[in-house]
């Protein structure tokens with residue numbers, strides 16, 4: 001408070017002579033609301049600086065307000081270059097879409113579509129029809145639907161099969177996935193009564209058998225997506241759970257659909273859960289599937305029908321743009337080799353040493369004092385926590401700036417470049433960048449080091 005008083009006393013004349021919002025706004029020659037917002041922001045910032053006794057010299061009210069108006073015109077949600085090597089980076093928008101999915105979005109967005117219209121019958125149709133056939137073919141399930149995201153899928157499945165009844169879950173699977181998704185909380189929201197069985201590290205079939213009574217609505221299995229328990233551990237396999245005689249909801253999280261990809265070996269395959277007889281298998285569209293945000297539900301005809309007709313289904317429904325992207329992405333999976341070539345997430349997972357080294361070297365050549373070293377990145381997105389994706393990366397010596405300051409400058413670049421700081425170095429991982437993005441990232445680093 002002392003500084004504030006001193007500041008206001010010393011800068012009193014300037015505080016009193018600040019322009020009025022209306023006066024400054026009128027000088028900007030911009031739409032009224034834009035001008036007023038920018039003027040108000042500029043004046044408030046100047047007043048705060050004066051009161052804090054830290055006013056930058058040579059303030060030009062007009063230029064300041066104009067700059068703020070211009071900054072406000074740039075999109076707030078914008079593209080960034082992901083140099084972290086984390087493929088499914090939830091903070092950076094998870095999966096970049098295949099080109100086919102981008103085209104499908106553009107087509108669905110720019111005109112009308114048969115979203116809920118049956119072209120044969122000339123009558124109302126179902127939005128689920130666009131992906132149900134593909135999901136059945138790819139997973140072997142009798143029926144399928146898509147909702148907003150996997151959290152929605154789990155909530156809907158639990159509500160449809162177990163509201164007002166008991167939902168049995170192993171204590172080893174009462175997990176938190178991230179973004180406030182906690183299995184016990186989701187079960188509570190569904191209206192089912194959670195019945196915990198087993199222990200944190202070991203749950204046996206007999207634990208489930210003892211817990212199942214006349215009130216049992218379903219058994220739920222939740223994949224330990226972002227961590228693993230090791231050592232003295234035991235969980236019941238999906239085939240055994242499906243033999244218990246109650247419907248099984250299997251939340252596999254990422255959901256491995258791609259075949260023949262050794263990197264995915266540690267994720268539960270959707271097909272296996274379907275073949276085992278799970279009533280509903282839930283998985284994400286934008287994790288390792290590499291498509292848009294969506295929650296996929298595949299299972300028995302009866303269970304999926306109960307989900308479709310549940311009142312929550314409308315609240316959790318998928319929008320037409322995501323649906324268009326999802327259909328296009330799933331179509332790629334009909335040809336596994338094509339999926340590996342065209343789904344960016346799969347391509348990055350399987351990227352070869354030569355490709356990564358070439359891109360890392362290209363960055364090194366453009367940056368003074370950079371080196372190519374080996375480092376490991378994670379898949380991210382709460383998947384495959386034990387998998388280390390090792391490969392060549394470009395490591396930048398930040399010099400006197402320090403790595404955190406260099407990282408900050410890169411975030412202020414257009415487009416922003418998000419790197420990884422490790423042991424005082426700034427690391428640029430070629431796995432999550434295209435050749436062109438790697439060139440832009442290197443140019444940004446060169447400029448940041450020089451500036």
Ligand SMILES: *Cc1c(COP(=O)(O)O)cnc(C)c1O
Pocket residue numbers: 149150151152154177181222223224225226251252253254283284285286294295381382
């Ligand atoms: C990620 C995940 C979810 C939530 O999926 P979203 O698509 O992010 O809603 C639910 N369950 C498991 C096991 C997960 O890994």
